[in-house]
Structure formats: structure tokens, C-alpha cells
Amino acid sequence: MAAKEAEAAAEWRTVRLKLHILIRCGLCYGRLTPPVYQFENGFVTCRKCQKILEPSSSSTPGYIRNHGLEKVIEFLSIPCSHSTHGCNEYLPYLGSSIANHEKDCSYVPRRCFVKKCAFEAPNGALVQHLTAEHRSTIHNFSYEVPLRVSIDPYEPLLVLRESDDGVDFVLFEPFDNCSEHYNFSVVCCSQSRPSNKIFSKLAATSDEGMEISLKAPVEQWKGLFGVSLVVPGCFYNRDGKIDLDVYMYVED
Ligand SMILES: [Zn+2]
Ligand SMILES: [Zn+2]
Ligand SMILES: [Zn+2]
Missing domain, CATH: 3.30.40 (Herpes Virus-1)
Incomplete structure (x- = not known):
């Protein structure tokens, strides 16, 4: 054969x-x-x-x-x-x-996540653009291990890189900024999509101990975001940032 x-x-x-x-x-x-x-x-x-x-x-x-x-x-x-x-x-x-x-095709050029930026590139090159041009921070993480990130409402975007497989995800605010609330979505932004289904759990806790969270499947970035966690403005911490607990996991 x-x-x-x-x-x-x-x-x-x-x-x-x-x-x-x-x-x-x-x-x-x-x-x-x-x-x-x-x-x-x-x-x-x-x-x-x-x-x-x-x-x-x-x-x-x-x-x-x-x-x-x-x-x-x-x-x-x-x-x-x-x-x-x-x-x-x-x-x-x-x-x-x-x-x-x-x-x-995973090489379809996608629009940059930064709202006023007109740059377009396939997913892998888009992450390079985010880190080089917009100086987006890369946070390394492992599946099944919680990660605490602090997000500046004026730059609501960061790159999450899985430590073992190197797959990149982008956590971002898909809508126009509004001081009343923020929305956060996670999408996969690597050139090749992971073979397993990946989920994210985003959770925000206010200084008063109020918690909101959202579990959602993580899709490949195709210019459209899925469901997002809505965080009210009262969840800002003392530094004017939003603390998010990010938990990424793989479905067997
Ligand atoms: Zn192709
Ligand atoms: Zn003819
Ligand atoms: Zn850009």
C-alpha cells in the first residue's frame, strides 16, 4: 500500500x-x-x-x-x-x-485587534505585529493552571502564550471602550489551530468580593469574536486596572 x-x-x-x-x-x-x-x-x-x-x-x-x-x-x-x-x-x-x-485557510489575513490600526496579516504574523508595533505584553501560561493578569483599560489587550505548545491566544476588548463596563474575549491567534478543543474561564473579582466569570470555547481568530465577559466599571482595582483570573483548559 x-x-x-x-x-x-x-x-x-x-x-x-x-x-x-x-x-x-x-x-x-x-x-x-x-x-x-x-x-x-x-x-x-x-x-x-x-x-x-x-x-x-x-x-x-x-x-x-x-x-x-x-x-x-x-x-x-x-x-x-x-x-x-x-x-x-x-x-x-x-x-x-x-x-x-x-x-x-489559516493564512487568511486578519485585521489587527487594535481598533485604529488598519494592519492586516495571517494569525501568526498578527501576534508578531502586536508585540513589535503595539508592544503588547506576552504572558506565558500552562493549560489547567490559573493565571492572574492585570489589564490597563486604556490598552486592553495582551498575548497569552502556552508554555509547552507555544500556541498564542489574545485576550482583548472587542468593543469600543466605555468607562461603564469592559468586555473581554479570548481567541486563538496561532497559525495552526490546536488539535484539541480549548476553553477559557475568565473571572473578575471586585474589591468588595463580588465575582463574575465566564466559560467559553476558544475559537481561531477570524475577525469575529465569540462571547465575552462583561466587567462593570466598579471592578477596577485601586490602580485603575482590572484584575482577571484566566484559566485555560483542554477538553479531552
Ligand atoms: Zn490556504
Ligand atoms: Zn466562453
Ligand atoms: Zn496593529
Whole structure:
């Protein structure tokens, strides 16, 4: 079985070609998918254009099916459109697998968490940007071990880095600042998503001993945040900061 797989893999060769010439209709310039037609004058067209070009008063059709090109298209794999950001995936040109992959590709550039910043980058590069440009603090933590962080309401963002697997998470305020209350969400911001389902528990305790907490699954950052812990302004400590207990854990 392994030898068969190796043989199948060995059939793949990477070539460079101008796809827009090979797989575009010569008339409407649309994407070519089988059936592909070729006219006597050399025009290669899609089915729609074949009907337009087909001579109405001729005993011979003047065109043939281009089965050779259809075969090329059938076995064609093209790179993910986020290859410039580092994605190495090649996916079948036909069918929906490339669209499905690109929707969920971990190299899709995401907008920076800092509200007035227009920078966009894939998740891993986004963390580098946060620490380099916004000087966001990295807090190392371990799953199942509580971590106390103190958040400045004027810079409500910090990076949480798991000590063993190095996966990065971002704890941030997803809405516009309002002194009445703050919202806090945790998202995973590493290039590759962890194989296990990760949850976060955020808890805030006021000086009067009041406690509020939220448990939520941690999703990969896709520009949309999930549920967030709402912390009222009365939870500020004496330094004007908000103390949060962060507990990250993995579901088996
Ligand atoms: Zn066409
Ligand atoms: Zn991709
Ligand atoms: Zn930024």
C-alpha cells in the first residue's frame, strides 16, 4: 500500500504555466470547465460560447471536444490564493475544495485587534505585529493552571502564550471602550489551530468580593469574536486596572 501511495505521489510534478491562457475561454474569457470545445480556427471555448460560434447552416459542426485539455483541467491542482502569505496548499481546480479551503485557510489575513490600526496579516504574523508595533505584553501560561493578569483599560489587550505548545491566544476588548463596563474575549491567534478543543474561564473579582466569570470555547481568530465577559466599571482595582483570573483548559 505504501509503495502504491509513493508511486501515485511520484506522478505529481510542479510546473509553471500561465493559467489564464490555458484555462480561460477564448471568447468570453471565463473559467473553462469541461466540456471544452475547439473550433477549426483554433478557438478554445466554453459550452456557452460554443453555442454562439456554432455555424447554423453547415453540414460539419466546425468544432470538436478538446478532451486533452479537459483531462488537464480535471487533474489540475492550483495553489491557495493565500500562498503569498505562506499557505502551501494545492487543491483541485474543479469542484468546491479550493473555495472551502480558502474560506477556512489559516493564512487568511486578519485585521489587527487594535481598533485604529488598519494592519492586516495571517494569525501568526498578527501576534508578531502586536508585540513589535503595539508592544503588547506576552504572558506565558500552562493549560489547567490559573493565571492572574492585570489589564490597563486604556490598552486592553495582551498575548497569552502556552508554555509547552507555544500556541498564542489574545485576550482583548472587542468593543469600543466605555468607562461603564469592559468586555473581554479570548481567541486563538496561532497559525495552526490546536488539535484539541480549548476553553477559557475568565473571572473578575471586585474589591468588595463580588465575582463574575465566564466559560467559553476558544475559537481561531477570524475577525469575529465569540462571547465575552462583561466587567462593570466598579471592578477596577485601586490602580485603575482590572484584575482577571484566566484559566485555560483542554477538553479531552
Ligand atoms: Zn466562453
Ligand atoms: Zn490556504
Ligand atoms: Zn496593529
